[in-house]
Amino acid sequence: MDSGDEQDVTESKGKKKKRYHRHTPRQIQELEAMFKINPHPDEKQRMQLSRDLGLEPRQIKFWFQNRRTQMKATYKKFFFFLSFFLVFVKKKIGFFFFNGKKSLPLVQTQHERADNCALRSENDKIRCENIAMREALKNAICPTCGSSQEAEDSYFDEQKLRMENARLKEELDRVSTITSKYLGRPITQLPPIQPLSVSSLDLTVGGYGNPGFNPSLDIDQLGVGPPTMAFPFLTISEIERPMMVELATRSMEELIRLAQADEPLWTRIGTDGRQILNLETYERIFPRPVQQFRSPDTRVESSRDSGDVMMNSLALVDMFMDPVSYLGQGKWMELFPTIVSNARTIEVLMHGMDGSRSGALVLMYGEFLGLSPVVPLREFCFLRYCQQIEQDLWVISDISILYPKENQFSSSTKCRLPSGCLIQDMPNGYSKVVWVEHMEIEEKNPIHQLYHDLVDSGIAFGAQRWIATLQRMCERIACLMVTDNSPRDLGGVIxxxxxxxxxxxxxxxxxxxxxxxxxxxxxxxxxxxxxxxxxxxxxxxxxxxxxxxxxxxxxxxxxxxxxxxxxxxxxxxxxxxxxxxxxxxxxxxxxxxxxxxxxxxxxxxxxxxxxxxxxxxxxxxxxxxxxxxxxxxxxxxxxxxxxxxxxxxxxxxxxxxxxxxxxxxxxxxxxxxxxxxxxxxxxxxxxxxxxxxxxxxxxxxxxxxxxxxxxxxxxxxxxxxxxxxxxxxxxxxxxxxxxxxx
Structure with missing residues (x-):
């Protein structure tokens, strides 16, 4: 059925007769423009479109349903043919290197047929992995660091230009200030420097690493560091948006299973009952073809913890998703001041449905602290997906993606696999929070011996720390909201x-x-x-x-x-x-x-x-x-x-x-x-x-x-x-x- 048509069914002489209403070019143009902005308009938006275009709300609803179905079918075809192409290339390369006899093509054909059948059934599950494989075939990948030398050089060249531009802009501001004092009026500034366009995000899980700094710098080299550089401008194309939605959805599904599962997926260790993943069981349940690119020095940190929090689920969800607060920071930073030292919302990819946070998807950047200069902070660019899965049950899911590095002094490669929390309302106004933290870390420099045991065990950045901080800060917020004065607390001074x-x-x-x-x-x-x-x-x-x-x-x-x-x-x-x-x-x-x-x-x-x-x-x-x-x-x-x-x-x-x-x-x-x-x-x-x-x-x-x-x-x-x-x-x-x- 045409995406711009609505089908009406009438009865005539015992037979069904179909009649189609064609939309005008202007109506289709307006609907397509709205679809690019929001493929899931709410009732208020549909009513506005109905008034503007002279269509019934029911027609608007059916048009968007058909358009989403058509878009989904297009992507399925694309990834289906891409899967066949990758298998074909893989088999041809394998045949070229390993088949030395003429009798093997028949056996190879049988293997190809079996692989093709398997790919048809698993096509929806390996979309993102196919993108990673395509990039691996396009670029020469270094087996040690996982990146090409050409890309690394271009990245550092770009960073040098950014630092030079920042230095020149600072010098211009200084000269402008001095000149304006003598002129008695502000001087005309040069046009603002436009941010450099960065290539599209790689939707595989992981992060780039950067060389660490030289610890033997002379005192003369110590000075004020380069000015804070704005986060690189990220161009997110229309074709990448549905891929991000797919990645976030799969991450959320995995997080829910991790939060609700028990043994043998999770194993208790130590006297405190700390829970870590059984990696063998995990990789069997959640296979990841991209793991073949993992460095042998990569360390897996996984943990799960739960606790009762003095805040209801709606308030918690709002603080996790809202970037505004009275401190000028994100509410998420306000909730975890001893863990999150910096956080920014890069782009809102999807707004919540019906005015709520359910269905909201944002691209974020965050820096996690180890509370010591000798423990490198961890930087992530990640998708945060919020969904209400039951009446009083919410899930906040994070999955990291590759991003252009802004900090040149990072000393580790980090990858945050599906992590986050389930928030369940309780009758007393509290919430029960189950937190899962799952990372892959490759440290370029050894951790200081004082913190080696704490970091290497996964405790330093684990779920226990998130839950304990959340409980303490929610108690603090509750004290902040109390309106009565207690002489015991205030001593009569305030x-x-x-x-x-x-x-x-x-x-x-x-x-x-x-x-x-x-x-x-x-x-x-x-x-x-x-x-x-x-x-x-x-x-x-x-x-x-x-x-x-x-x-x-x-x-x-x-x-x-x-x-x-x-x-x-x-x-x-x-x-x-x-x-x-x-x-x-x-x-x-x-x-x-x-x-x-x-x-x-x-x-x-x-x-x-x-x-x-x-x-x-x-x-x-x-x-x-x-x-x-x-x-x-x-x-x-x-x-x-x-x-x-x-x-x-x-x-x-x-x-x-x-x-x-x-x-x-x-x-x-x-x-x-x-x-x-x-x-x-x-x-x-x-x-x-x-x-x-x-x-x-x-x-x-x-x-x-x-x-x-x-x-x-x-x-x-x-x-x-x-x-x-x-x-x-x-x-x-x-x-x-x-x-x-x-």
Whole structure:
């Protein structure tokens, strides 16, 4: 039946008579234009088309149904003939190399017939794999790295041009600013630089790798890194959209099976009951022909965990899919500040049906943190698909795709296989979340020995960490929404509920800023300077002119050490204001007093504190500086972050005004389990996170301002200063924890 026709059926003399209504060229043109934008229009859109084109809503509905069927048939034919072509080429090549006798073509023909029958039955399942095979036949693939030298060279040439363009644009802005001061008016700027067009996305699962940085850089080479480059412009063709939909749909189906299955697909290991995939069973259930290109150094990380979350399913789905929040970040980043350091929505491929999130498909970019400079962050470009599969059951499915790399300092190749979560509403307003995390990782540089066990076991980026962070942050959001004031929490210092929320927002921005500094995104390279590295510090330099951050050039320095104490013991030491004098070298040995406290969850360690050092009578101005501190802990690790804030800024926040313009320069500590069972002085403690880890890995990170001028250069004195501060802090922490009264 023609896609532009509607069929009416009438009865005449006992026989059915068909009558067709031909659409006008204008009507077909308008319908085709709408189909390109949205092949699944909702009822409101169909009614609008009906009014514009003079057609019945029923005619509009049938036209789109027929058009989708026609499109699906076209793609089936295309992939069917492509499958036959690939088999034909494969058999011809095999016959050329391996058949040395004339009697073998008959046997080969029989094999071809059998293969053709198998391909017919499995055609729908291997569409994406066929695309990967086609690319493999077109390009010369290196068996070691999985990419062609020509493509790699062109990529780095393009990146050099981007960096040069960014440098020239920065120079132009600087000259324009100076010139406008003398002219008394803004000068005419050059037209904006158009983003370079990037070739279409490869819809196979995986990611590109980049060479790591040289850890032996001289101090003179340390300076402000290249400006943040915009995400490369991605051109998504019309033919790629249905392929992405197909890939996302298959990923969602696999995720649902992984989340709901039990043994033998999943195996429990360790004393904490952690679940990992049985890879032999998994590859038998979900065969992937593209696995033949996997490097022998590739490591598979898989995990599954579940937990009850203090938020209903609709609110959770909205935060996973909505890129807007009061912090200017995505709500997804807001929900996982200690894991997701950067996230962007590249393009919305499908909107939800009937005004809901069900059926929404977005192309996203994300960076996942390891909370230490020596643990490389993981970057993914992925499709996120949201679907309501039952009345109170939602699924959020992620599948990574190849993308043009923007960060040149990545030290690993990452591939996120079908991962995500099932969200089930519960009667008490909570949600039960089942999380599956499945990755293939190939590290180009060995992981630091302090974090080797934690990362290699898959715990560092596993499902347990996502669930624990989600539970803690949902408790925090619930506390943020509470409108009544509790004297026990506020201490009578913060007058209103709006003031409490403003303080919580200010503190959350402080934590997000601190966590993001521990990654190596946006060209911030961590370097171990020679000659000044007594405690193994790494430094990086960045400049900032954003609102809410001091203007100028900043030096961030960090080091990680192993401690033979449980993570909970170390965390309790840091959150006790009475022991602060034992490690805070910046307080000059003065005791601190907690002015007020805001609870962030059920655990007493999850709180925001406002601290004040003991006043010096000879210097009354010291009372104008306070310390804003947030501490948080969950089974995956702990965090203590603090920053100096002047009294005037604190009064602005406590009065309920917008705190986004209050400058913060946070420092702090991360405390993670070491992943090594049965070591340390508290090996038998039942309170250890991750069930069995007894020691902990502590990361100390400080930020100092080098200069208030954005054009300033780093000097050796600044590095030496921060090196001395970290060195003294580490020694005092070790001594305090080892003392008998600790």
């Amino acid at each position: 007058p209103t509920a709006e003031g409490k929320r403003s303080m919580m927002r200010l503190s959350q921005r402080m934590v997000s800023n601190f966590c993001s500094t521990l990654g190596s995104s946006n060209g911030h390279r961590w370097t171990a300077p020679a000659g000044l590295n007594d405690v193994g510090i790494r430094v990086t330099v960045h400049k900032c002119s954003d609102s809410g951050q001091p203007n100028g050039v900043f030096l961030t320095a960090a080091t990680s050490i192993w401690l033979p104490f449980s993570p909970q013991a170390v965390f309790s030491f840091f959150r006790d204001e009475r022991s602060r004098v034992q490690w805070d070298v910046l307080s000059n040995g003065k005791a601190v007093q907690e002015v007020t406290r805001i609870a962030n969850g059920q655990h007493p360690g999850n709180c925001i504190s406002l601290l004040r050092a003991a006043m010096n009578p000879s210097n009354p101005n010291e009372g104008n500086m306070l310390i804003l501190q947030e501490s948080c802990t969950d089974p995956s690790g702990s965090l203590v972050v603090y920053a100096s804030v002047d009294l005037a800024s604190i009064n602005i926040a406590m009065s309920g005004e917008d705190p986004s313009y209050i400058p913060l320069l946070p420092s702090g500590f991360t405390v993670l389990p070491d992943g090594r069972p049965g070591t340390g002085s508290n090996a038998s403690s039942s309170s250890n996170p991750m069930g069995g880890s007894s020691g902990s890995v502590l990361t100390v990170a400080f930020q100092i301002m080098v200069s208030s001028l954005p054009s300033a250069k780093l000097n050796l004195e600044s590095v030496a200063t921060v090196n001395n501060i970290i060195g003294a802090t580490v020694q005092q922490i070790k001594a305090a924890l080892s003392s008998p009264g600790a």
